[in-house]
Amino acid sequence: MYLVNIRLKSGSGGGIPSQVSALAAAIRAADGVEHVSVTSDPQGEMVLGLFVLATSLVEAEGRALDLLERALDASEELAGMGWTHQGVAMVDQYYERRFAAGDS
Structure with missing residues (x-):
């Protein structure tokens, strides 16, 4: 399982739209989506996990x-929304600790 984060920006900069259910309505079983999280950041972008x-x-x-x-x-x-970034975030602290301990 992977957590894919997608940053969305609305044309109006309004943050999370009130009808987030539109995202859930598009999910199909073949997508393999187990869970969805939605938050907003200080810049007004919606972050879809x-x-x-x-x-x-x-x-x-x-x-x-x-x-x-x-x-x-x-x-x-x-309507009017688009994505600005998508990807899987690295867990930097975990790997930094492993490398500092000499794990490879």
Whole structure:
């Protein structure tokens, strides 16, 4: 399972739209999405976290973007929104501790 984060920006800078259910409505079983989290950052961007079951990172990111494009195309509530960044975040502190301890 991969947590794919997608940053969305609305044309009006309004943060999280009130009809976030439009995103959930676009989810299909084949997407492998197990959980969705939605937050807003101080710059007014919506951060969508998709927990995706996939055999690889590339597959997970592809599924997440396919879902997002479907939702943006199908929903009037999400009209004018676009994505600014997507990817899987590295857990830097974990790896820094391992490298400092001599693990490889």
